[in-house]
Amino acid sequence: MTPPPDLLDQALHAPTDPPLRPLPPQVVGLLRTLEAPPRLAAHLRAVHDVAFQLVEWLERRCPELAVNREAVLFGAATHDIGKALHLDELSGPGSAHEEAGRELLSAHGFGPDLARFAGTHASWTASDVTLEDLLVSTADKVWKNKRVAELEDLLVVRLTRASGRQPWEEFLALDDLLGRMGDGAEHRLAYQGAFPVHA
Template identity: 55%
Template sequence: MNLRNALDAPGYAPLPPRARTLLETLAAPPRLGAHLRVVHDVAVTLTGWAGPRVDFDAPAVLFGAATHDIGKVRHPAELSGAGSEHELAGYSLLLSEGIEEGLARFARTHGSWDVPDAPFEDLLVTLADKVWKGKRVPDLEQQVTERLGGPPWETFLALDDELERIAAGADARLAFQASYPTTG
């Protein structure tokens, strides 16, 4: 299975064209393509759900989800193991490829969502990067709930229901990602 298979397989939203071109140009490992595809797909769901509730830059969230781990092109060991070197590497890589800072930042910020006044868009990218595999992060979810506004308890319950629905598909997304090799 190659990168093109990961990017074209049915069942998940297609990546933004600019993100896809970057992955192809950089000869990204197929597993990275699969990972970015499933996180982006979850971000599509989250932005669609949050859109009527709060004003935010949905296209930025979608691009951020589609490129947040692009630094793993430079640190491929982090495709199958722990590490955060890909974050700054991805940010620098995106900037060197002509991506504006406002979009490149997601590569740098997706692992540090708990900073004061993190933009809502950054929180959504991080949330997509957690819940795609069924991981729930209460502090992150609380921040998202607060930013969504509305009656806090009702907003929390609505977000919880949506995240449970998304998390229910985690096994299929994990299997999709695992079906692709970490090398091209």
């Protein structure tokens, strides 16, 4: 008798078209330890891939702007980790996963500089918001082709300050990028939807 497929493993590693980059190894290990829902793993993989593209573009567009690449990618790969504890928020609204995710990451040995993304990905207006927070929040919207003008304006301000270019130049460049990234949303949504909330 053939054993049932390991749906979490498939969500983490199955080939996709277009390809999705793998999650960082420490995140894969954590998701396995938590026996995370396959749909959560698929979602984190999709958002992580978008964040990777966003950081690559930012480093080319504005090398003067210091960005912690590893922090952004970790943040995108774990921003919804609290949904492993709040399964209802995988298919419906809710914010209980945010603080739960921060606490879960802390409990597994990740420092506040990395655990914070689980709590900040849905709140980009705080006075202490970092560029890395903005990038994770943007990836978490654009993966499904959702655009949030207020969030994008905050990124434009950071770009303008660092590059010295006009705000309209940075706006048009960012708008073009996010539009192109949004075009892949249908494939990412289908990939996530192919996996169940429960293993």
